[in-house]
Amino acid sequence: MAIDLTALRSHFPSLDSGLAFFDGPGGTQTPRPVADAIAATLTGPLSNRGGVSPSERNAERAVTDFRAAYADLLNTPAQGIVHGRSATQLTYDFSRHLARTWQPGDEIVLSRLDHDANVRPWIQAAERAGATVRWIEIDPGTTELDLDSYERALSSRTRLVAVTAASNVLGTKPPVRRIADRAHEEGALVYVDGVHYAAHALVDVPALGADLFVCSPYKFLGPHCGVLAGSPEFLETLRPDKLLPSSDAVPERFEFGTLPYEVLAGASAAVDFLAALDPGAGTSRRERLAHSLDSLHAHEQVLRTRMEDGLRALGDAVTLHSKAAERTGTVLMTLEGRDAREAQAHLAARGVVAPAGSFYAYEPFTALKLEDPALRAGLAPYNTADDVDRLLDGLADFL
Incomplete structure (x- = not known):
């Protein structure tokens, strides 16, 4: 290789x-292939999504190709791929979606290793709901997460564990699957910040044990946007506020307003570019x-x-x-x-x-x-x- x-x-x-x-x-x-994909989509022909005119079909194709590309990158169903302006925006959105059911006495567990985008949205959501925040600490000698502190933080009241798959400053890659398995034993959801991780490893969201996983294509050669992955079945259980005429289908119900088709095309091209670095004999x-x-x-x-x-x-x-x-x-x-x-x-x-x-x-x-x-x-x-x-x-x- x-x-x-x-x-x-x-x-x-x-x-x-x-x-x-x-x-x-x-x-x-x-x-350049990413920039070319963006330019080609922008210069169209391009309209809002539909199936009648070529310009409508171009927009529809950009969305379909984007979901398929990130389904392959993250090993999740295409119907579980949500576009967002950034990972921060997606995390804020989903903190509000998930916290709708939180109550006083509920607890969430956060990590001292994380970028603030996977910390502050959850703290603020917990404050509004009256939930308590617990912490996974960092071992200063190894810059790894202290899993003993994680055990102390977990309880039957834990509703969510939010953790990074790789630190954006230290590079530390915690044992996410081990963390997720313990969270699931307590009935908690697991939200994984994969922004730094996805730039350096093949992501397998189910293997990580993540209920929701977020990443940013501009960290791995793509344009500025965010991507969230989850199982369509789980996403069906979440009910965001939305415009009445807009689609209630998953994943569209989480994407507010007209999608940036040119950005989606660039993000898809980034996945294809990564796949061509040293493709081997792979057919898929x-x-x-x-x-x-x-x-x-x-x-x-x-x-x-x-x-x-x-x-x-x-x-x-x-x-x-x-x-x-x-x-x-x-x-x-x-x-x-x-x-x-x-x-x-x-x-x-x-x-x-x-x-x-x-x-x-x-x-x-x-x-x-x-x-x-x-x-x-x-x-x-x-x-x-x-x-x-x-x-x-x-x-x-x-x-």
Whole structure:
């Protein structure tokens, strides 16, 4: 298994700038086939969905293809794929849908590892319902979730467990299936933030044990939008507020207003692009995705090792906070006595894009007492060994 990096990189016009991008966790660069799909859909012919004119059928096809693509990517039925403006918007929407039945005395369990988009919506929904929030803590020595604290947080009153499949700052990948199984034993629902995870692994929503799973295509080469996956049977049990004339069918009942057909087309093209990275002999798109993402994982592991070894070679001036045994190719670091924003600017002047901040990870930064801002370097499919060396050389020069 191998990805042809030269061929891969040729599809990204932004790489012609000569920049080395390590800001993938905040959003990847866009390949031309994705942009072409967006432009082709926009320039149509295009109308609102229907089956009469070619322009109506083009819109309908964009929706159908989108659901089919994300059904293959996430291993869920197409009727369980919901489009949203962002993962944050979807989580806010579904926090309101789910909290309709919560009452005082009910409890929810959240994780200190999570991006605030999988924390604040649930806290605010719990406050309105009078429900209590419990926490899964982080082990500061390993930056993994403390599952003993999870056991203490769970009870027969737990209505929901919300947890990330991978931390957007530390890269930590918790044992989501183990967490989900225990939640289900207590009769609780499981909501999984897969925004960072889906950019680095083949997602299998049923295997994870997630009742609802959310991700963002712009983290894996697509346009800016969000996708939520769940079983159609479960989605049928939820009754959102909606316009009277709009469809009450699942999943349309959760999608408010006219869909952005061009964005859906771009998001579908991103899945096809991923499936073509190293498709192997697969006949189905799911099989091609599995082979390609295995190769991508191997590629990122090599680069992550090179990056972490190089950072450790810089000595005590660099502290690496990404320590979990299972983690993505994302590294969070602080620089002894130095401002990470100054490091970001120094790297940018050398054509290396690595952002500084806390990246909406309020809970991890607070729980681990991390210095804000910290510097984050995250790998994406188009990164090379030369990119990594440029990052290391730039940091060495800064220090």
